[in-house]
Amino acid sequence: MMPASTEFTFGQHEVVTGTAKHQTVLTGFFLDGDFAELAVVSIEKNKNRHLHIYGFSGGSWVSKLDAPLRSEVLFVDVANIGGRDRLITYERGRLNWFDLDSVTERALVDVTTNYNATGVGGIPAVDITRDLNGDGLDDLIVPDLDGFWIATQLGDGSFTDPIKLGPPDPFLDKIALDDKHSYREVGINPLTVHWYLSRLHQMDYDQDGRNDLVFWNVDHFEVYRQDTNGMFSAVAETFTVDIPFDTDGAYSIAFDFKGENMFSLIFGFRKKTKRRVLHTFQDLNGDGVADLVIHSLEGRSLGKQRSRYEVHFGTPTPDGIVFARDVSMTIRPRGSAGGLQPWGYSSQWFQDLDGDGETDILFKDVKTGLIGMSRAMMGKSIAIDLECYRMENGTYPDKSTSRRKIRPDLDIFEKHRVFFPVVLLGDVNGDGRLDLLVGKHWEELHVFLGVPGPKLFARTPQKVAVAMPNDERNARLVDLNKDNKQDILIHYPSTTDPHRVVLLIAR
Numbered sequence: 001m002m003p004a005s006t007e008f009t010f011g012q013h014e015v016v017t018g019t020a021k022h023q024t025v026l027t028g029f030f031l032d033g034d035f036a037e038l039a040v041v042s043i044e045k046n047k048n049r050h051l052h053i054y055g056f057s058g059g060s061w062v063s064k065l066d067a068p069l070r071s072e073v074l075f076v077d078v079a080n081i082g083g084r085d086r087l088i089t090y091e092r093g094r095l096n097w098f099d100l101d102s103v104t105e106r107a108l109v110d111v112t113t114n115y116n117a118t119g120v121g122g123i124p125a126v127d128i129t130r131d132l133n134g135d136g137l138d139d140l141i142v143p144d145l146d147g148f149w150i151a152t153q154l155g156d157g158s159f160t161d162p163i164k165l166g167p168p169d170p171f172l173d174k175i176a177l178d179d180k181h182s183y184r185e186v187g188i189n190p191l192t193v194h195w196y197l198s199r200l201h202q203m204d205y206d207q208d209g210r211n212d213l214v215f216w217n218v219d220h221f222e223v224y225r226q227d228t229n230g231m232f233s234a235v236a237e238t239f240t241v242d243i244p245f246d247t248d249g250a251y252s253i254a255f256d257f258k259g260e261n262m263f264s265l266i267f268g269f270r271k272k273t274k275r276r277v278l279h280t281f282q283d284l285n286g287d288g289v290a291d292l293v294i295h296s297l298e299g300r301s302l303g304k305q306r307s308r309y310e311v312h313f314g315t316p317t318p319d320g321i322v323f324a325r326d327v328s329m330t331i332r333p334r335g336s337a338g339g340l341q342p343w344g345y346s347s348q349w350f351q352d353l354d355g356d357g358e359t360d361i362l363f364k365d366v367k368t369g370l371i372g373m374s375r376a377m378m379g380k381s382i383a384i385d386l387e388c389y390r391m392e393n394g395t396y397p398d399k400s401t402s403r404r405k406i407r408p409d410l411d412i413f414e415k416h417r418v419f420f421p422v423v424l425l426g427d428v429n430g431d432g433r434l435d436l437l438v439g440k441h442w443e444e445l446h447v448f449l450g451v452p453g454p455k456l457f458a459r460t461p462q463k464v465a466v467a468m469p470n471d472e473r474n475a476r477l478v479d480l481n482k483d484n485k486q487d488i489l490i491h492y493p494s495t496t497d498p499h500r501v502v503l504l505i506a507r
Helices: 193-197 250-255 262-267 370-379
Strands: 010-018 022-028 037-043 049-057 060-068 075-081 084-091 094-099 104-110 139-144 147-151 163-165 201-203 212-217 220-224 237-239 273-282 291-299 305-312 314-317 320-323 329-331 346-351 360-366 384-389 402-406 423-426 435-441 444-448 462-465 475-478 487-492 499-506
Touching (some): 022 075, 037 075, 037 499, 250 273, 250 291, 423 475
Antiparallel strands (some): 022 037, 037 049, 049 060, 075 084, 094 104, 139 147, 220 237, 273 291, 291 305, 305 329, 314 320, 360 384, 423 435, 444 462, 475 487
């Protein structure tokens, strides 16, 4: 680990990306240089679609490309293909990559999924690229209603023919909350794609040093083993566990409350319910074998439920991994979790926060009780609790090792906006420890540097003067210059003025 850095700064850059009805901003090393470019996908007010590439040159950001996009493009992503970042576009029946040299789209793989564009009229970024087989190359995973299309990248930059793995989604004919359409009719869109992808699990089930793909199917698990060539078997093997849980994925809770009174559901004037869902497979005790984590949610309201994470340690056997029937370790966050986490009011990070090789946990919970909701409606401010659990000697303490409350200033005179604090986790000073970044209020970002020891983050933040976005999802960490430090991208959409992007480059 590098020595801790107590002083750092951000170089601040602003890029005006033009007027548009909708814009999606991505980053990548598209031109194969040492500094990343911005790819801005726009839909103009006249419905024309454009791709703009902005690059850093001579101390400022300049336009490198302005090209039209076809109306058939439904969503975009970025993948490193053959050692170079490429913009990926999806249209019905096919994934393409955009060739900046010839300014044309080139076919990548043929694949059809039940993707439904939403009514916002944009071309969103949908994350369909990740390294599935651990060879350092981006692979493709495209969710569908009845499984997942998988295409792995080969050493020459080509992809295998897509194969469909995994069972159908179990809730296709269910209706969520007060929606009028079934999950099948809603289909895959920028909001539900996270739900679909949460059903994909990875672990080295046969302990051969290669990650396998694992899915839950009604009452058993299906495993698609990875071979020595980095491909996955098209035929599943099955195994069961003697550990009770209701279903796979916290999103399933959305289908439990159909027909209930929304007022009672939100404020808790209803009977208490309890739900146990499969959360993840992850090696939490550091023995090189995946453990099974069950998430228990209990409460009367949708937005205020007590969480408990039960860890069942895995043990390797000649036939695969066997998980302990009894709970091996329990984590009890004090905060009240949102029922649709991690895409609702709560989220969690299972990561090595301090660089000591052990998995720590950070929980983020929005205050959704009566006081919290009153604060949001009247004071235009969302309050958040953060809890950290630092693993020591293969176990977690009974109580959190560090807690902090984020209480942005109230603004009873604000009529149009509610301040939802940005919360990001990444290494911005390059010391190997993750740092906590929090939008304290509309004009200031607080950076709590990672520190050794149980507290994990410094008590006193370094303050950065920068405007926060209206939507916290428009702030994210990116890699702009390959310096082992995370940078920050903030997108400011506008319906009246040109869109802007602010880049905070760590140095």
